[in-house]
Amino acid sequence: MSGLLVPLTLSLGAAPAQAASCTTSTGPYQKQVEKFMGRPVDGRQSPADCKAIQTFQRWHAITPTIGYAGPVTWRTMNTILAQRAAGTNPNKSGACPTNKGRIACVDLTRQLSWIQDGAKLKYGPVPVRTGRDGAETRTGAKKVYYRSIKHWSTLYKVWMPYSQFFDGGQAFHSVTKSMYNPPGSGGCVNMRPADAKAYWNLLKNGDDVHVYGRKPGT
Template identity: 30%
Template sequence: MHRQRALIRTFGLAAAVVFGAGACGPQHGGAGPAAPSAPVASPSASASASGQDDKPGSPSPSASDSASPSGSPSEAPSRSAAPVVKAVMANGDETDQVRELQARLRQLKLMTSAPTGFYGSKTTAAVKAFQSQHGLDATGAVDEATWRKIQELSRKPTEEELRPPTTNEVAAPDPRCMRGRVMCISKESRTLAWMIDGKVVSSMDVRFGSENTPTREGLFQVEWKAKDWTSTIYHTPMPYSMFFSQGQAVHYSADFAARGYAGASHGCVNVRDKAKLSALFDQVRVGDQVVVYW
């Protein structure tokens, strides 16, 4: 009997850990579109979804148009369809080309945030503004004409412009971050600094849980990692998850990349730069420290 009870307690604890591990997901404050939970659409698919691949059909001639006064059939006037311009980049795309687009838009003073590689609402608004300024169709999607004009008026971005250290200035590290291998996470500056023996190796912008589902503060350890993970509660992707406290994790958020600080997580530490987090994920080991502080 004692053995059966021990097995039940062990199974219940394991189930709770698995259930809690998927407890993160984006919260929406009502502004902006929800984050895409399905695989990112290709440029051509995005264009089709916005109607840019729909060719106008030729209307059928009426009965009065199809016959001549003498009663013999007459040829209906030929009407050629308008040329279709496919989008090179559009909302929902996530590529290195999008990162270059964002860096060029920053040069043109149309974006202020650092490039993320994700084409969201901010990029769409910046592209619309550019198109309006230069007499182009203000669709918010980058067609060939828009891309040529952007390239003409800007220069090829440097690596520093494509991947700046961070949008936010890194805060002074907590004293607990100064020894060993630590993800040092400041709620005040909204940054994550990866530190080894007191030296900042890399840094990136982060966001946190809402008032109702706050990110826990304190000293933790990386408990386990999952490169491809989906929340078991909210069913949203959580790539490059590094779990540190009862289901709370550092992970990439497409919603954060798209909407910035207009949203929040359900307690996790969201990162919006996927490339930076991918590199960090490869460096962090299970057992490394995590410090979350103000």
């Protein structure tokens, strides 16, 4: 079973080069962002606040990367908090069916996915990156119908490793970018390479997929 690894700030190694500018403006979500980052919660932007926020923004390609505590930055952090709260019981609400045997569940609201067998968790939960506004990952009951371990997208002209299609052109597949990179995918369920490989090894054609919820910001 894979743990849910969603870093607060600097657990990914050396950060990219420092951005050239850092805003002095206090954002509308300043206190929430300060709390998330482990900064003193005073609701006022400081140089240290800005640098910490910039680091988070650079890791997840949130632009503009100026250290502003705006809606996209806070929405991303809030999603991470919701994922952490899921713990090892992501289906506590029972929203994903437990009467179908092996099933891959996708919760758009929390940007989480996991595989369960009945009510037993088999893998996950793991963070995913789903469809952006206007190209939403479609909800409902699906089935894996086509698998391609090294798929080439003729639409986007990119490789889609460990592709498992479950609804038209929408599939689970590996990407190398952050799971929190806005605005989202073209409709597919993007996964970290290790998670996409695990899904490849656990699922097969005909297995059920259940997608529910609504992605934040769509």
